[in-house]
Amino acid sequence: MSDDGDVISFKALRRGTVVRSAEGVEIGTVRHADEIAREHLFDGIVIDTPDGKRFLDAPEVARIHERAVIATFSAAEAEEHLQPVGSKLAAIAGNTTTARRLKRFAGRTSDRAKSAWDRR
Incomplete structure (x- = not known):
């Protein structure tokens, strides 16, 4: 796995950033991060996958780096955790x-x- 850069805030996350499973398999790319505006809380990330747009809920995000987002689940479990948008x-x-x-x-x-x- 390559250097993913420093850990960043979800607010600094850029469109097109790679989203990887816990073992490092690419499962999609970032479309945009969602925020609960009234409470200024991270809600999750909408990602582009081969199956279309999917929502990655905040508890399922392990780390957000400059060049990659790491999920808490394996690539085999991705379909269970990613919700259609x-x-x-x-x-x-x-x-x-x-x-x-x-x-x-x-x-x-x-x-x-x-x-x-x-x-x-």
Whole structure:
């Protein structure tokens, strides 16, 4: 395993940072960290996996480094611990004609609109 850098706060975590299981197997990359804003508490991390967006709950995060996030579970247990993100309605609406047009429009206009659409 390579040097993951110093331990950092979840607030300094960057999109695209590698997420690894306890034994070092890559299970995804960071999309964004979630916070309980009213209480300023770390809630978890939304990650991109081969199976789509998944939520890694805060108790399942062992350490957050500059270049990697380490989970508390093994790669074999990942499916049990990672929760799907989004609703069934969002999945259905994501493939409608209007949604496809909006994605094309957002791609032509600005990255801000596109990232807002992706966070839905």
